[in-house]
Amino acid sequence: MNGQDIWIFGYGSLVWQPGFKYAQQEIGRLQNYKRSFCMWSIHYRGTPKNKGLVLALDKVQGAVCEGLLFRVRAKNVDKVLAYLRKRELISEAYLEVIIDVELDSGEIVKAYTYIVNRQHEQYAGSLTIEDQAIIINSAKGSIGPNNEYLFNVTRCLRDLNIKDLELEDLSARTLLLSSKNI
Numbered sequence: 001m002n003g004q005d006i007w008i009f010g011y012g013s014l015v016w017q018p019g020f021k022y023a024q025q026e027i028g029r030l031q032n033y034k035r036s037f038c039m040w041s042i043h044y045r046g047t048p049k050n051k052g053l054v055l056a057l058d059k060v061q062g063a064v065c066e067g068l069l070f071r072v073r074a075k076n077v078d079k080v081l082a083y084l085r086k087r088e089l090i091s092e093a094y095l096e097v098i099i100d101v102e103l104d105s106g107e108i109v110k111a112y113t114y115i116v117n118r119q120h121e122q123y124a125g126s127l128t129i130e131d132q133a134i135i136i137n138s139a140k141g142s143i144g145p146n147n148e149y150l151f152n153v154t155r156c157l158r159d160l161n162i163k164d165l166e167l168e169d170l171s172a173r174t175l176l177l178s179s180k181n182i
Contacts, residue, residue, distance in 0.1 A: 005074050007111035008084065009101050011035045011067035012055030013149065016156040019087065020080045022070035027160060028101040030113070034063040035164060037132045037150075038125040039116055043090050045141040045149050052139030052146035053132055055153065056094065056116035058125060066162045069101060069111055081112070088114045093122035129166070133173035147174050 009030060010018060037053040046052025057065060072080045088094050094114040101111040116123055127135070139146035154171040157164055 003074055004077075006072050006077050006081075007101065007109045008070045008072060008080070009067055009099070009111040009113035010070060011057060011065055011113070012153055014070075015068050015160070016152045018070060020070075020072070020083050021076055022080075023073050024071040026069050026071075026103050027066060027162065028069040028103050028109075028111070030057070030065045030067065030099065030101050032059060032061055032063060033057040033065045033115065034060040035065045035067070035167065036116075036125070037127070037136065037170065038123060039093055040122040040124050041139070041141055041146065042122065043141060044143045045146040046139040047141060050139055051135070052141055052149075053124060053127075053135050054149065057113065058116050058118075066157075066164075068160070069103065069109065084112070084114075091120070091122060093117055093120040129170055129173065132170055133177055136170070137174050137177040147178060150174055 009028060035055055036058045037055055038058045039054050039056040041052035041054040042048045045054055089096065095117050096112060097115055098110050098112055100108050102108050136146045136150050150171055154167050157167065
């Protein structure tokens, strides 16, 4: 893809805070992956002693994940990929893949995205939604509270009219726990 524009698929923090220059953004759908709080955060939203949770794409046959696609101009590709690799590949918990994503127009584009490495020790795919809410409510990392991450992603998806009922449920449960801690 050298010398060409690329697409980046965002499903979590990239939706509300991409942190890079892009030429275009569109809603897109990724087949057979689910947005899920299935990765322990020991850096940004938790610590090794008080782990938080962050979103990752987990392979689930038949699932569909809606998110944002960002088109990056060819002249910015190297800089943007270097930035994303530093941000997303802080450990080997994410794998960078290029995958087919469908735009609202029906066009299929190849997009860079980050999926969970199920073999990594940071994989947390078996937690209940109640456990996720408790963890997210109590964790804090180098860039802020874990629940701030959850609430920002949920709000941005809602603003984009992207429906994620599981995320809405998790946000409601976490908000309820937060209000009890006040």
